[in-house]
Amino acid sequence: xxxxxxxxxxxxxPESTPDxxxxxxxxxxxxxxxxxxxxxxxxxxxxxxxxxxxxxxxxGSGKTTMLRILCGLTLPxxxxxxxxxxxxEDNRAEYxxxxxxxxxxHGIKKELTPMENLQVAMAMANTRPEQSLExxxxxxxxxxxxxxxxxxxxxxxxxxxxxxxxxxxxxxLWILDEPFTALDVxxxxxxxxxxxxxxxxxxxxxxxSHHPLxxxxxxxxxxxxxx
Amino acid sequence: xxxxxxxxAFSTVLKRDLTLAYRTRTEMxxxxxxxxxxxxxxxxxxxxxxxxxxxxxxxxxxxxxxxxTLLSLDSMFRSDFDxxxxxxxxxxxxxxxxxxxxxxxxxxxxxxxxxxLLAPLLAVLLHMPSDSIPALMTTLALGGPILSLVGAIGVxxxxxxxxxxxxxxxxxxxxxxxxxxxxxxAVSNAAAGLAIAGQLYFLGALLALALTLAPIATAAAxxxxxx
Amino acid sequence: xxxxxxxxxxxxxxxxxxxxxLPWFGGLTLILMLLGSYWGLVVAPADYQxxxxxxxxxxxxxxxxxxxxxxxxxxxxxxxxxxxxxKMADVVASCSAPLGAAFTFLALVTGSLWxxxxxxxxxxxxxxxxxxxxxxxxYLGFMGLEAAIDDKRTAANAxxxxxxxxxxxxxxIHYSVEWWNTLHQGSTVARVDKPAMDVNMLIPLLIMWFAFxxxxxxxLFMRARNEVLYRERDTAWVKExxxx
Numbered sequence: 001x002x003x004x005x006x007x008x009x010x011x012x013x014p015e016s017t018p019d020x021x022x023x024x025x026x027x028x029x030x031x032x033x034x035x036x037x038x039x040x041x042x043x044x045x046x047x048x049x050x051x052x053x054x055x056x057x058x059x060g061s062g063k064t065t066m067l068r069i070l071c072g073l074t075l076p077x078x079x080x081x082x083x084x085x086x087x088x089e090d091n092r093a094e095y096x097x098x099x100x101x102x103x104x105x106h107g108i109k110k111e112l113t114p115m116e117n118l119q120v121a122m123a124m125a126n127t128r129p130e131q132s133l134e135x136x137x138x139x140x141x142x143x144x145x146x147x148x149x150x151x152x153x154x155x156x157x158x159x160x161x162x163x164x165x166x167x168x169x170x171x172x173l174w175i176l177d178e179p180f181t182a183l184d185v186x187x188x189x190x191x192x193x194x195x196x197x198x199x200x201x202x203x204x205x206x207x208x209s210h211h212p213l214x215x216x217x218x219x220x221x222x223x224x225x226x227x
Numbered sequence: 228x229x230x231x232x233x234x235x236a237f238s239t240v241l242k243r244d245l246t247l248a249y250r251t252r253t254e255m256x257x258x259x260x261x262x263x264x265x266x267x268x269x270x271x272x273x274x275x276x277x278x279x280x281x282x283x284x285x286x287x288x289x290x291x292x293x294x295x296t297l298l299s300l301d302s303m304f305r306s307d308f309d310x311x312x313x314x315x316x317x318x319x320x321x322x323x324x325x326x327x328x329x330x331x332x333x334x335x336x337x338x339x340x341x342x343x344l345l346a347p348l349l350a351v352l353l354h355m356p357s358d359s360i361p362a363l364m365t366t367l368a369l370g371g372p373i374l375s376l377v378g379a380i381g382v383x384x385x386x387x388x389x390x391x392x393x394x395x396x397x398x399x400x401x402x403x404x405x406x407x408x409x410x411x412x413a414v415s416n417a418a419a420g421l422a423i424a425g426q427l428y429f430l431g432a433l434l435a436l437a438l439t440l441a442p443i444a445t446a447a448a449x450x451x452x453x454x
Numbered sequence: 455x456x457x458x459x460x461x462x463x464x465x466x467x468x469x470x471x472x473x474x475x476l477p478w479f480g481g482l483t484l485i486l487m488l489l490g491s492y493w494g495l496v497v498a499p500a501d502y503q504x505x506x507x508x509x510x511x512x513x514x515x516x517x518x519x520x521x522x523x524x525x526x527x528x529x530x531x532x533x534x535x536x537x538x539x540x541k542m543a544d545v546v547a548s549c550s551a552p553l554g555a556a557f558t559f560l561a562l563v564t565g566s567l568w569x570x571x572x573x574x575x576x577x578x579x580x581x582x583x584x585x586x587x588x589x590x591x592x593y594l595g596f597m598g599l600e601a602a603i604d605d606k607r608t609a610a611n612a613x614x615x616x617x618x619x620x621x622x623x624x625x626x627i628h629y630s631v632e633w634w635n636t637l638h639q640g641s642t643v644a645r646v647d648k649p650a651m652d653v654n655m656l657i658p659l660l661i662m663w664f665a666f667x668x669x670x671x672x673x674l675f676m677r678a679r680n681e682v683l684y685r686e687r688d689t690a691w692v693k694e695x696x697x698x
Contacts, residue, residue: 034605035604035605036688068454071318072318073314073317073318073453073454074454075454075607093320096318096319096320097320099318100318101314101315101318103311103314104311105309105310105311105314106310106311107310107311107312107314107315108310108311108312109243109247109306109310109312110310111246111247111250111251112243112246112247112250116243116246119239120239120243121315123235123236123239124236124239124315124316124319124320124321124326125319125320126232126235126236126319126320126321149250380615380616380619384599384612384615384616385599385602387603388602388603390602391602394595394598394599394602397591397594397595397598398595398598398599398616400591401588401591401592401595401623401627402619402620402623402627404588404627404630404631405623405626405627405630408630408631408633408634409630412634412637429630433626436622440622444615444618444619447536447615448612448615451608451611451612451615452608452612454605454608
């Protein structure tokens, strides 16, 4: 049945049978247009455990939109995102359990302390962490700030709390929007080693940043969104 | 997903919102002050004659409660939207409607209950007969949660908009009409010494309906608003 | 059926098909409206109580029926757009809203004009008029929300949720207003008991109702075709048609 429309047909199912044995994120024909402006068109890629994807591009090229599409917050104009072979909207519970997203607004409540923020995050992710919350906060360099309201912390310290969430959940895939923003040099190095570590241990990271990750060849993919 | 973890998610959100409300308690007072001020305007505008006030009182108190709730609704999702906590809620492994229910309950506890407790005082100011005060409080106890539940849908639809405030009242005030009719009528009947069971049953039925459907509609609306 | 449904979801198919139907719909509207007006205003007998003033029902009643019908169409189209992500449904819902609001407004205006000879005043807090007024607020809320959201698809989905919430609430609002009205009946003028309607009064009413239906269909198609062209302005078929 030839359909002469440019809308995604509803009956579009993944052609290959879902293969649960190889986890990974597959992107097919991803297109996004905003107000007549095509941000990106027909993107295809696949990300597997032990790989990182860096999305580059100038301001306004659609990096943040891309990340929001990948985590299922925004809908693409066309195309689909598959997790373990199933469209993420059909596979929501599993995907949400395997993915963590830290956006530009990182979801840290100013009125709560870093400890309380992490407790809430833990309940939302429904996980029991292997390490204590104190240990996580120490890892992100916030020792001694556990019980002060986040409103007294600097922007960089707030971001550290948010990144601490990643260490708590056992998510495979981390989707991060400019994770190095507001961090000092030491903080950037700390977080970078955290990301590299995660990938080397078989995790997956997708980030937008101009800061290249120190990963071996083949482990880092780069997509450049040109306007 | 087990029931225990659902309950845990619900109570985490509830506890978090109550903590936040406690730490910003000065803001909590505003809807209550509004409630009192609006009611004290009526004797000045209409007449201080006890007979006139008595006949107006049930309607006036209920309309004021409606407007005070409306005023407080914006805060339900606003700060979560601004700091990214709402995104995290949508990306949680738990059903969003359960988390929404936690937030709505917190909203009612923080704004609905104080209005309910203030009502007898205002009833005295408007010379309502003392036998009708229990009826007034019962209608507020049954109707108040409906206002929060239905209001949540409206706030969820307008949370991403720059000028959502005025629109919000246009969207939800028509939906408040049945509650207003039954509640105000029950109070008038009680003041006249008539039976009010029928009206209370209606309010109870509306509450049951709102409790089942509103969180689902709110969750859907949040997903759409955050795209 | 499913195939037809699916094809109808394609803007180009809709555009071509509606183009073929449009003249027929427009013609039928005109014929039915002339016939109904003539029958209703000239042939039908005068009411033994209200004289000729009752004849406004040939506008008022169909408009009131349409106001509800259009809301239900709007909510159904919204639901289809939300569930099956069919863009034509979004277009139908969005184009129906102003039409439904216009019908509601017409019902309100004719209702209050009718009220003047009947009740001696333009406005009475009568159950039906009050329900219509609230329905108008619901329509205005829908249109307000649609106008406030920039992205067309987001706007359509948000409005669909609102319309569905509204559809659940309309019966509740309607019955609560009815109930409220019977309680306060003493303060308003009691309704005249309606005798069974003369066939000669009923037939033109039904004809006018069909005329209003076709009018809705015609204007909906016209609006939807415009909207489709606008939304599809980047596609090959629209560009080809425009350059022709």
